[in-house]
Amino acid sequence: MTDMILHNFAISPFSEKIRLIFGFKQLNWKSVMVPIIMPKPDVTALTGGYRRTPLLQIGADIYCDTSLIAEVLEKRSPAPTLYPAAINGIARNLAQWADSTLFWTAIVYAFQPAAIPSLFGNISAEEMQAFSADRAAMRGNMPRTSLGEAKGQLSEYLRRLENMLSGDAPFLLGAQASIADFSVYQALWLIRIAPAINTIFDAYPKLLKWMDLVAAFGHHQSEVLSSADALDVARSAQSFDIDGRNFVDNHGIPLGEQVAIMPTDYALDPVVGELVIASENELAVRRQDARAGTVVVHFPRVGFQMKRAK
Structure with missing residues (x-):
């Protein structure tokens, strides 16, 4: 299975949330330490602008926000469940x-x-x-x-x-x-x-x-990975996680359109790309980057907003 790479920093509370979920589910993971403040050039290469920590990378799929990351880990390892x-x-x-x-x-x-x-x-x-x-x-x-x-x-x-x-x-x-x-x-x-x-x-x-x-759940087993190596992983991979979802149109925007997605509360940095997922609880865009290659950046619906790109 493709490695799970967590882009995190030591005193990030939301990173600790996901590190403990790795421990709870006994999942191995790789750790990329990111800068605590901007600029974050390698993060930007993967996300296109989203700057919150942590990110979960699986190949060329980049998952933003811990509510969605937790769902991804649940799908990867359903037991023990986070959602009894x-x-x-x-x-x-x-x-x-x-x-x-x-x-x-x-x-x-x-x-x-x-x-x-x-x-x-x-x-x-x-x-x-x-x-x-x-x-x-x-x-x-x-x-x-x-x-x-x-x-x-x-x-x-x-x-x-x-x-x-x-x-x-x-x-x-x-x-x-x-x-x-x-x-x-x-x-x-x-x-x-x-x-x-x-x-x-x-x-x-x-x-x-x-x-x-x-x-006491701990963080299970992690291995340090450099951000350069994480970019290499993204550049050499293809997204595996864009199919099999219902299309839910709440914006009048079809798949394939260029859109901008950003949070609704803070760190309002838009991520622009081709809309490839608009499901009940998830949005995602495909974007190109000179260093990361073709990546798909995933967001939860709750807490995020989407508009046509200008």
Whole structure:
């Protein structure tokens, strides 16, 4: 089977979500470490502009956003499942809340001055300024939350999550782990690994026990791969994942048209290419790049928008 290549960086919460899913499913993978800030020339060669981390590459197919990446891993290895039938709907909805509302609340709390040494090591003032400028540009006009507001909201969310664990079941939605557990965990992960601020969890012993349980899945077996080698993989491969889906037309745009796809919330960098998938839950474009060759870039429907390319 074609190798699964995760383009990630060490302190990316969404990368940690997928790394733990590899562990949960006991899947081998290859790791390409990407720059934490722009420019990211090798990422751009693969995606055509999409800059969020992580990306999953399988040959010449590039999957964006962890909600879609999780679906791809589920298809590759259905057991153990991320989507137990009895809780499928609620697990997906809880995951979406965690990947958005909970994440943006937690990230403000995590990036307070006391936590920076734990998260970034011996980062210089200039490097921290560059990181802050990069993330400000990435967020654009998204509303800002103050640290005080974030702490108050986060404390309320932690109380609710503790309440979800008040019974004997080990995971948020019962006896089985689900996509909800990995999404909630990733949102809280940076806080947990920063000793100066992780005391906020002390009042929630069941939540701490649950976090240890999720962390214990580990990352399974990975092998380091260079970004240059990942580009070689893409250039020498052909997309295998564009057939077998229903065409769902919500835009009046037929397959084969040139379109631009980008997120709906932040990092609004459009990816332009030939529309090759428009299904119930996925969009994808085929594009050409001098370094990566012909690739197909895949996106989930939820959280993304598509328009005809100008």
